[in-house]
Amino acid sequence: MTAAVPFAKAHGLGNDFILVEERHCPRDASAWARRLCDRHLGIGGDGVLAYRLKAEAGAVGMRLINADGSEAEISGNGVRCLAALAVRKAWMRPRHVVDTAAGPRDVEVEALGGSRFRVATDLGAPILESRAIPVALEPPAPSVVDYPLQAAGRGLSVTATSLGNPHCAVFLEAVPDDALIATLGPVLESHPFFPRKTNVEFVSVTGPQDLRVRFWERGVGPTSASGTGAASAAVAAILKDLTGRQVRVRCDGGTLVVEWPEGGRVRQVGDVEVVFEGVWLSA
Secondary structure (H helix, E strand, O other): OOOOEEEEEEEEOOEEEEEEEHHHOOOOOHHHHHHHHOOOOOOOOOEEEEEEEEHHHOEEEEEEEEOOOOEEOOOHHHHHHHHHHHHHOOOOOOEEEEEEOOEEEEEEEEEEEOOEEEEEEEEEOOEOOOOOOOOOOOOOOOOEEEEEEEEOOEEEEEEEEEOOOEEEEEEOOOOOOHHHHHHHHHHHHOOOOOOOOOEEEEEEEEEOOEEEEEEEEOOOEEEOOOHHHHHHHHHHHHHOOOOOOEEEEEEOOEEEEEEOOOOOOEEEEEEEEEEEEEEEOOO
């Protein structure tokens, strides 16, 4: 790895990422990513996206390293950020594929002017079976809806799903404040029920096609938005028959639109912005 590393910074509704070509990423990238993501000592971000171009295949690959140095399978906002950068740089056509550790995801990028883009993503069919999510449930079940858990001295009902990464939705009457998220988020993230840990969505139903969701992300903490989290919250609400199959998910940072046709794949549309490029000088 050279000392000077070119990078781009992008965000999806405030969920921000540092995008670096994979050849600049060290083999053991945990400490390196933590430094880059540090908001005082580094560039600042919720994660690092180490990307590789696959021009002959019409695809760009990504490896996601969280702010705590752990690796994750996929990020919906990260996929959209990388797709937007690939189109902005003319590496890819508006319709292309982003390869993730959870599998390929088809994207379609629309330029909105300046450095803003709207990206539609095929996030695939949601994973509902308990063993595949995974959760520690015996015997295994075809879905995990309103399962009772104890967390931080409270009894909760959780609905678990996966979009290539594990998620846990908690439905609340009122939108939770920061203190409640800080109390429940880390406990649920590391709960023994989730052998690979989990992302957490705090969901309030605000209409037949509307959700208000706040997030605690595995390996990151509170975030202003989450792409797969918003999609998983919508899937959970649909499973519970609380909304229709097209849902507006309002996050702290903005709105994502999620559609899950019966028996089909999850499609998500949301905006991203490529905010700046630079060179990381520290070794």
